Amino acid sequence: MALATLKMVTLDSTDSRRDAAFWSAVLGWEVAAVEDEYAMLSGPGGLALGLGTLADHEPPGWPNEHGSKQFHFDLAVDDLDAAASAIVGLGATLADEQPGETWRVLLDPSGHPFCLTLAGNWG
Incomplete structure (x- = not known):
């Protein structure tokens, strides 16, 4: 419960x-x-x-070298590159540091990191 x-x-x-x-x-x-x-x-x-x-908002750090990133969103998408491109068009930034090929790390307009992952990976 x-x-x-x-x-x-x-x-x-x-x-x-x-x-x-x-x-x-x-x-x-x-x-x-x-x-x-x-x-x-x-x-x-x-x-x-x-x-x-x-x-005085300071965005969390990415990559998380200094312990400043407290949490992030994982968003399921059908196509990583298409979704990343569309979301960058809305004002996000593709992070310079990309730790793998199966997701994309982006930063929202205030600098919060979030990840795009393939919907199929969630079952």
Whole structure:
């Protein structure tokens, strides 16, 4: 039996409006609230993604040489290169350091690393 249910993940941001538009386009989730200081996306099953603007936000490091990356998203896609290209077109950056051929590491507009993996690998 679960002790808790995950309902929302909140990321620090340099611009919550920009990052809400970015993540909404990537995930296909609705922007439920947006203002300069905070934005929230509504996802399936009541899951939400929050984005809080911090003036002194420093993006996590990639690669994780200094222990600053605390977590990242793994996103399942059908075609790694096509998805990476489309998401870069939305404002992401392809990370210089790519640790393998079966996924792509990208950085969102505020510098958070996330991975694209093949959907077929998830069963």
